[in-house]
Amino acid sequence: MRKGLFIILAGLLAGYLSFASENIVLKKTPKSLDNYYPPKSKKWEFLSKMYNMSTYFYGINLNINNEDWDNALKWAKKLKEEYVSTSKMVPEWKEYFKPELAERLVKAVESKNVDNVLQASRKLGQTCAKCHADNEITVKLVYHFPSFENIKIEDPIEFMEMETGKYMKKMTNSMKALKIYLMQGDADNARQSGEEFVERARALKGMCSKCHTSKTSIEAITGKEYLNSLENLTQALSADKLDNEKIFKALGSVGMTCAKCHNVHLIPAMVQERLKK
Ligand code: HEC
Ligand code: HEC
Ligand code: HEC
16 A cells, blocks of 8 residues: 555656647746856756755655655645745746645645645646746756857967857868869869868867866767878878779768767757747
């Protein structure tokens, strides 16, 4: 009986983190949330409220399972307090909170009636789930990832600093020019564009340390393999007679590195950019 109850409660409480719906909604984040995240605040106040509520919720569950209703009640009261104070943090999100449901959960625990607790937990949990479904992904994307917009890279060809997006474009244009000249049979221009591309691709590594302090992270993508591919490309470009197949092959392995880095960084950067517009 006690085991069964535990499973039902645990299932219900875990349920507040998922909320079935047809569409994934990405809503822009409200302005006042800025107050609780870097750069404005280093304390991550909103997120720590979430951890607290989640822990207090589990405190109810855990103690009822031990038939310790007194402690369960303590956590229910703490949960209500935390829920109410969280509801005042972001005025734009006031409607998501239903303080009367937190009070109802306190009353249910007071009644020491398991069915009442289950029902009241579910009702309150639904208010958590609704807000998570609407906002959790965007909040993580906007506040947990540093912005690439502020990262500047020194272009080794034009000797000027430029932001990531612009640099990527320039570097990609050098690569496209290499391909076009190769296919046109224009070896001199192919060589020049190819060398520019290699220099730009090498310099790319310099940007990593603006966010990463761990060498392991940097080497995982732009490590030996990457530098070797660029070296192979350089050698292929310096041959007396250009071997298109060899060059395209070297380009292909460089491209794998681009893709790897994009899989980790480009996707959040793109969503973040859209959300900030
Ligand atoms: C940090 C890892 C990283 C590596 C390595 C990387 N990129 Fe990118 N790339 C990004 C990010 C982040 C963006 C989005 C920048 C932005 O829009 O602010 C991007 C954007 C781009 C874009 C779109 C530019 C635009 O704004 O239209 C192209 C094209 C591109 N990269 C090509 C490449 C190529 C080719 C390589 C390999 C030679 C490469 N990238 C390597 C991170 C990387
Ligand atoms: C008004 C919106 C809202 C309500 C209501 C809400 N949350 Fe959240 N919650 C969020 C957002 C936004 C995040 C993501 C925060 C972040 O990652 O910085 C989050 C994240 C969480 C997380 C995950 C933290 C992690 O590991 O990333 C937990 C656990 C959580 N909430 C518990 C709760 C509980 C329990 C309730 C209800 C009692 C609740 N939340 C109500 C908005 C809400
Ligand atoms: C604008 C900041 C920024 C820049 C610039 C950046 N990264 Fe990242 N990178 C991140 C963030 C944020 C994560 C997610 C993990 C985290 O929070 O540390 C990440 C994750 C990673 C990961 C997977 C997790 C890990 O740490 O091993 C690798 C590998 C990585 N980056 C490599 C690179 C490389 C290589 C470059 C340069 C070509 C680069 N990064 C440039 C911010 C950045």
